[in-house]
Amino acid sequence: MVATPESLPLPAAHEEPRFRTCASTGLKIHLAAQTLIKANAVTAVVFLAIGGLFGLLVALTRWPAVHLLPADWFYLVLTAHGLDVLLLWIIFFEIAILYFASAVLLGSRIAAPRVAWAAYALMLIGGLITNVAVLQGGSTVMFTSYTPMMAAPNFYLGLIIFAVGALVALGVFFGTLVVARDERTYEGSVPLVTFGAITAAIIAVFTLASGAIILIPTYLWSLGLISMPDPLTYKLIWWGMGHSSQQINVSAHVSIWYLIAAVVLGAKPLSEKVSRMAFFLYILFLQLASAHHLMVEPGLSSEWKVFNTSYAMYLAVLGSMIHGMTVPGAIEAAQRANGYDKGLFGWLRHAPWGNPAFAGMFLSLIMFGFIGGISGVVLGTEQINLIMHNTIYVPGHFHGTVVAGTTLAFMAGTWLLLPLIFQREIIWPRIARWQPYIFAIGAGGISLFMMGAGTLGVARRHWDITFADASMSFSYPPAAFLMMGLNGICALFAATGGIMYILTVVATVLWGKRIADGQAVQLASPKARVVTEYGSIEHPKIPGTIILTVIFFVAFVLYYYVNWKYLAEVWPMR
Amino acid sequence: MAIAPPADRMWWRTPVARPEIIWIVVSFLWGLVMFFTMIYWHAYGKQNLSNETYRTTPMKYSAKVDEMVGKFQVRDDNGIPVVRPPAGGDVYMLARTWMWYPHIELVKGQSYKFHFSSLDLQHGFSLQPVNVNLQVHPGYEHVLTFTPDESGEYSVVCNEFCGLGHHLMLGKIYVVEK
Numbered sequence: 001m002v003a004t005p006e007s008l009p010l011p012a013a014h015e016e017p018r019f020r021t022c023a024s025t026g027l028k029i030h031l032a033a034q035t036l037i038k039a040n041a042v043t044a045v046v047f048l049a050i051g052g053l054f055g056l057l058v059a060l061t062r063w064p065a066v067h068l069l070p071a072d073w074f075y076l077v078l079t080a081h082g083l084d085v086l087l088l089w090i091i092f093f094e095i096a097i098l099y100f101a102s103a104v105l106l107g108s109r110i111a112a113p114r115v116a117w118a119a120y121a122l123m124l125i126g127g128l129i130t131n132v133a134v135l136q137g138g139s140t141v142m143f144t145s146y147t148p149m150m151a152a153p154n155f156y157l158g159l160i161i162f163a164v165g166a167l168v169a170l171g172v173f174f175g176t177l178v179v180a181r182d183e184r185t186y187e188g189s190v191p192l193v194t195f196g197a198i199t200a201a202i203i204a205v206f207t208l209a210s211g212a213i214i215l216i217p218t219y220l221w222s223l224g225l226i227s228m229p230d231p232l233t234y235k236l237i238w239w240g241m242g243h244s245s246q247q248i249n250v251s252a253h254v255s256i257w258y259l260i261a262a263v264v265l266g267a268k269p270l271s272e273k274v275s276r277m278a279f280f281l282y283i284l285f286l287q288l289a290s291a292h293h294l295m296v297e298p299g300l301s302s303e304w305k306v307f308n309t310s311y312a313m314y315l316a317v318l319g320s321m322i323h324g325m326t327v328p329g330a331i332e333a334a335q336r337a338n339g340y341d342k343g344l345f346g347w348l349r350h351a352p353w354g355n356p357a358f359a360g361m362f363l364s365l366i367m368f369g370f371i372g373g374i375s376g377v378v379l380g381t382e383q384i385n386l387i388m389h390n391t392i393y394v395p396g397h398f399h400g401t402v403v404a405g406t407t408l409a410f411m412a413g414t415w416l417l418l419p420l421i422f423q424r425e426i427i428w429p430r431i432a433r434w435q436p437y438i439f440a441i442g443a444g445g446i447s448l449f450m451m452g453a454g455t456l457g458v459a460r461r462h463w464d465i466t467f468a469d470a471s472m473s474f475s476y477p478p479a480a481f482l483m484m485g486l487n488g489i490c491a492l493f494a495a496t497g498g499i500m501y502i503l504t505v506v507a508t509v510l511w512g513k514r515i516a517d518g519q520a521v522q523l524a525s526p527k528a529r530v531v532t533e534y535g536s537i538e539h540p541k542i543p544g545t546i547i548l549t550v551i552f553f554v555a556f557v558l559y560y561y562v563n564w565k566y567l568a569e570v571w572p573m574r
Numbered sequence: 575m576a577i578a579p580p581a582d583r584m585w586w587r588t589p590v591a592r593p594e595i596i597w598i599v600v601s602f603l604w605g606l607v608m609f610f611t612m613i614y615w616h617a618y619g620k621q622n623l624s625n626e627t628y629r630t631t632p633m634k635y636s637a638k639v640d641e642m643v644g645k646f647q648v649r650d651d652n653g654i655p656v657v658r659p660p661a662g663g664d665v666y667m668l669a670r671t672w673m674w675y676p677h678i679e680l681v682k683g684q685s686y687k688f689h690f691s692s693l694d695l696q697h698g699f700s701l702q703p704v705n706v707n708l709q710v711h712p713g714y715e716h717v718l719t720f721t722p723d724e725s726g727e728y729s730v731v732c733n734e735f736c737g738l739g740h741h742l743m744l745g746k747i748y749v750v751e752k
């Protein structure tokens with residue numbers, strides 16, 4: 001059903017915005033926004049397919065028994081892997097989320113759809129230019145492209161164009177917020193999920209600005225117009241982009257957690273105030289954490305390192321620790337209200353584990369906290385970084401955050417987008433049902449085994465840990481080889497989960513049964529019965545969450561001090 | 575619900591549940607504990623970076639390296655000099671594509687002032703199997719004092735990607751009883 005609400009003033013010089021009302025959620029959806037969300041999401045999935053394939057090739061090469069690619073291809077493919085997944089998959093999907101959280105959740109038209117298309121085109125063109133530059137072979141510099149290593153000018157040019165496109169898309173997002181407020185499409189404050197998206201967008205502006213500050217001079221340098229940016233300064237500003245962009249991811253995937261908990265279980269945040277404050281902490285503190293990439297760098301003082309990683313980082317970590325409790329807490333409270341209130345964990349046992357949106361979301365929550373979160377804090381501790389810097393522990397850590405956390409959450413969110421935005425029934429529900437588990441085993445596995453190998457010293461971005469062609473001989477301990485082999489096996493699981501996701505999504509978009517405009521789909525999981533009294537605001541009944549939180553905290557403290565103990569065993573230095 | 579505006583328009587005035595308050599306080603205190611652990615380690619821990627750094631140039635730095643090699647070379651490893659600087663003295667480690675130069679012999683339990691710099695790209699000093707990892711930049715001379723506490727043959731892997739021969743870059747540090 002296409003409704004055109006009379007109450008909306010016409011945007012000047014544009015055709016009247018056309019809306020439909022979603023029968024499942026009651027949300028009023030601007031069709032232009034819907035098309036933009038589809039385009040950005042589909043493009044994201046395509047880049048995940050390409051980048052994920054590269055990831056598999058990399059992992060198979062690092063599996064000592066397989067050692068698939070030759071060295072030059074390995075480094076090239078690794079560069080492309082980082083770019084396609086971290087930049088293109090994640091950011092295209094985030095733009096889709098931003099449009100969803102603004103236009104759709106606020107029931108507003110999207111501001112300036114044409115500009116949004118221009119943004120899309122810039123991002124796509126930029127992404128393609130950089131990909132071509134990498135695949136041509138002259139830009140095997142890893143996605144961090146540290147100077148003095150130089151890529152082909154197009155490598156930087158593509159990134160700059162992409163960043164400009166993303167900035168324009170952010171402008172459309174902020175514009176949409178203004179439109180929604182001016183046209184009074186909602187009452188009171190924006191929903192929590194939108195608030196989280198705003199957090200992501202604000203951080204994104206900072207991030208892209210840092211990217212421009214550093215990539216533009218680097219581009220000019222690659223053209224031979226100016227002298228080389230100082231390698232240390234480059235790194236400092238580069239990580240202003242590289243690290244804070246990870247906070248965009250965290251804000252976005254935490255928003256998705258809340259979204260899925262709300263849609264599937266009807267979960268309400270325990271406290272709007274606390275959850276919003278936790279998002280706000282990200283804005284205040286995460287940008288500064290670029291420091292924790294520079295712990296063993298020359299020329300920076302310990303005071304600077306300690307200050308920037310503790311004051312700044314721990315307050316941002318505090319934000320994540322809060323969400324880590326309030327999200328399961330909200331789920332527990334909702335499940336108990338839905339009638340699943342037996343014992344400590346009845347709510348969890350009876351959660352809709354067969355629903356891939358929920359299963360993916362919950363697995364993402366657990367793995368982001370236990371694997372990505374804890375390892376990140378440990379890795380970012382000034383002195384402990386000495387025993388981890390640039391080992392494969394680092395990719396282990398961030399596959400825990402950005403793959404097991406963000407990517408899995410985005411996949412989970414897709415299972416809701418398909419019926420709601422694409423208006424298609426999931427074509428192979430059984431594959432979708434298993435997908436989160438297979439992918440989670442793989443993603444969790446590669447994270448843990450890379451962390452394990454890194455603890456044994458294995459270098460990241462390294463083609464041959466046997467050093468067969470080096471003039472000296474050395475080999476890592478056998479356990480390290482075992483870990484890298486297990487990493488390869490888990491990569492097969494991750495790739496399988498990834499392929500299940502991509503094929504099901506693409507087939508659904510193309511051939512899934514259409515859901516007519518007025519037709520509602522069952523998104524919420526069935527309730528056992530409705531319980532009206534399950535605690536109060538001051539005393540919500542969330543004993544299960546409290547126990548999970550205590551387990552998390554104990555794991556965190558133990559793991560943190562175990563690593564201090566490892567550090568204490570290495571050569572004394574001062 | 576998190577996808578609709580808060581039902582209570584005055585949401586910032588609603589009380590916060592006790593478990594949430596406790597968790598916020600615990601997490602905050604844990605942040606402080608971690609902060610003070612780093613500071614404590616600076617005072618009492620045995621593994622800290624001095625963060626002593628100087629600006630240098632490839633020319634100036636390689637001159638110092640050559641001087642050290644000239645004075646203290648004791649033998650060679652397939653053409654790469656092995657130097658044995660005096661205990662307590664300076665050790666100049668040079669990184670370049672794709673080698674660590676020179677190889678070093680140290681005496682267990684003695685302290686040495688290590689200097690690190692690169693001639694060309696960034697490299698990663700990764701001492702194995704001890705597992706100490708430092709970033710090495712061109713243009714910067716990073717100084718710190720090591721006290722090897724066990725004898726044996728140690729390898730220096732490069733763990734910052736430095737081009738197609740990155741995985742060939744392998745240096746040696748020998749620690750002898752005396």
Ligand code: HEM
Pocket residue numbers: 052053055056058059062078079081082083085086089090142143144392395399402403407446459460461462490491492494495498
């Ligand atoms: C099939 C799934 C995946 C597998 C098997 C995989 C595996 C790997 C492996 C083995 C490495 C190389 C570590 C090294 O040698 O240094 C790597 C690097 C990396 N991966 Fe993945 N990955 C996957 C998916 C992803 C996704 C979804 C993302 C981001 C959202 C991601 C982001 C990265 C990044 C940023 C790097 C670092 C590249 C660099 O060092 O320059 N990966 N991955």
Ligand SMILES: [Cu+2]
Pocket residue numbers: 669670671672696697698732733734735736740743
């Ligand atoms: Cu190197």
Ligand SMILES: [Cu+2]
Pocket residue numbers: 697698732733734735736737740741743
């Ligand atoms: Cu290297």
